[in-house]
Amino acid sequence: MIYRSTRSQGQEVTTAQAIVQGLAPDGGLFVPKEFPAPFSAAALKEIFALPYQDMAKKILALFLTDYSAEQLAEIVKGAYGQQWDDDRIAPLTDKKAGNYYLELFHGPTLAFKDVALQCLPRLMKTALENSDEHRGIVILTATSGDTGTAAMRGFQSLAKTRVIVFYPYQGVAPIQLKQMLSENSDNTVAVAVEGNFDQAQTRVKQIFNDPDMNSLLADHDLTFSSANSMNVGRLLPQVVYYFAAYKQLLDHEAIAFGDPVNFSVPTGNFGDILAGHYAQKLGLPVGRLICASNKNNVLTDFFKTGKYDKKRDFYVTNSPSMDILVSSNLERLLFDLCQNPDTVKSLMERLNTKGEYQLPEDMQKKLSGFWADYATPEEIEGEIKRVYEESGYVIDPHTAVASLAAKRFKEEDDKPTVVLSTASPYKFPETVYHAISGQTVKEKGLPALKELTDLAGPAPKAMEAFLGHSSQEIVIPADNMANEVKRQLDLD
Known part of the structure; x- marks a missing residue:
């Protein structure tokens, strides 16, 4: 390719x-x-019958044509092996508090980035x-x-x-x-x-x-x-777990083959949700892609108006991985909408020089596959509390953003919805502990982690890797x- x-x-x-x-x-x-x-x-049915590793080889082979089948097999075997604490790599929960949660944090650093950065x-x-x-x-x-x-x-x-x-x-x-x-x-x-x-x-x-x-x-x-x-090599492995989520819904008999499924994605740099868009282009039955932002809600405004405007206050929030005003991967979506590099270059130059751009009307109309919403820090804690009280399930602040957006979208579209759970809640013990208990941790960092484990149960074993010396x-x-x-x- x-x-x-x-x-x-x-x-x-x-x-x-x-x-x-x-x-x-x-x-x-x-x-x-x-x-x-x-x-x-027919090909989709074959893919949905595969375990994660074989599914990854099948999908990545479409994009990584410089690599032999043997090389891809070795790469996938090494990337999704013993360093994961669940053989499914991206396990899907049963329905909890109205949604299914795709757990992408079972790798060595307890965040969805491992799916691509082990590959x-x-x-x-x-x-x-x-x-x-x-x-x-x-x-x-x-x-x-x-x-x-x-x-x-x-x-x-x-x-x-x-x-x-x-x-x-x-x-x-x-x-x-x-x-x-x-x-x-x-x-x-x-x-x-x-x-x-x-x-x-x-x-x-x-x-x-x-x-x-x-x-x-x-x-x-x-x-x-x-x-x-x-880096496109970081983006492509993320396409796989959208197919894995759909497969597990089929396995759970939550959907029938061909039924559309909505995906709600915590979104900062736009790579994770773009992978969902690519999965849809490959034929995955996606209903809507819900772009969930925190208080830095530049993307929410973009999908509602077609105008990208970074000239706004920057907020440091309790979902820090999403504290972003310039979403780099959106450029790939812009190219996909117009297929014209001159148009993309012009939009990016305007963003750099004026701090904003407005999509042409024909491009804006093509955003209909997306829906967008955002959550404030207070709403994030409220959603963590709601999900915990309704199901006993603990989610991190970034997942909570997507969970709340999914809950709101269900008021107009009640299709089965998968919320991408992008990090272990134990990485953000201060916020999660306060949301669940109503109390503030005595001390941030590792002491806060101890307080959360006392309340919600043991942390993943991978946490032990960074509990010792730090530079x-x-x-x-x-x-x-x-x-x-x-x-x-x-x-x-």
Whole structure:
């Protein structure tokens, strides 16, 4: 398969090149030049009969044509093996408080990012082995919380790679911070940036596309790549769990084959819900994709009005992984709506220079497959409490955003709804404990985790991996990120 940039003609690469490069040289994102044809009904039935690993091989093979069947089998086997605490990888609950919850947090860092970031390093390693690429890879990424640890864990000790993660100082949850600082591999580092996630992500993109920085890296036999969802190799593995959710609904006899299902998705950078859109394009019977945002509700307004406006207050909330005003993966959806790189480039330039853009009417009409809503911090806690009291089930704050949006959408559409549960509630003990008990934890971080386990039961075993030693936090101004990259790579 050939991949192309969302922003210009002629920027075409192979699957492996797209994964190794991460971003297109023109600043755009790589998308398939020709999207795979939808599965037939017969093919879908065959897929729904498969376990997760075989399902992943079948779906990824459509997009990863540079990889042999044997290589994909080895990659999938390594990505979805003993490091998961449930053989189903993404287990679906029975109906709880009106919805089904797709648990995406059974991997080593207890967040949905593991589904892709246990796969991406293996995809990248194989791509390097298949090519004549001799340079070392510098994984440069910004995180709003969970991507950092998942990337560091996924790439730890991988030959010829270095991982530099930037995160907003005091803008991630205490347990998320503890996780990142407890990753002690020689080839990974996390650095705090004085500013918010959008500022960190913007700087990362600027560093990626800085000719002088890229020339300096080339002089040292290095090149950049990305581990966040701007990398198509991070995005594609997420398509699989939408099919896995549908399969489990069939297994539960909650639906009949062909019945449409709604999916409610906690949404920040738009990668997770875009994977659902791709699943729908492949023929999965999706009803509506519910785009659930927190108080940083730029996407809610976008889907209701067709206008994207980042010129608004930025809020630090109790769902920190969604504290985002510039949703990078939305660019891929824009390209899908118009198939015109000139249009996408114009919209992105307007966003960068004016802080906003308005979709043309013909593009806006094509957003009908999405529905959007948002939740305030108080509403998030209220939803955690509601679900717990009605079912005894504990959800994290990000899942609560999607759960509340799903509850509201049911007033106009009562189809079966799957809520994507994107993180373990034990990663956010302060918020979850307060929501359930009405009391404030005595101390944040690990002491809060103990209070939550006393109330709600034992934490996942994977929590033990970051309960010990952690490194000292590095804090820098946002405008010093390029120099920090040089320092970490000994390029000065």
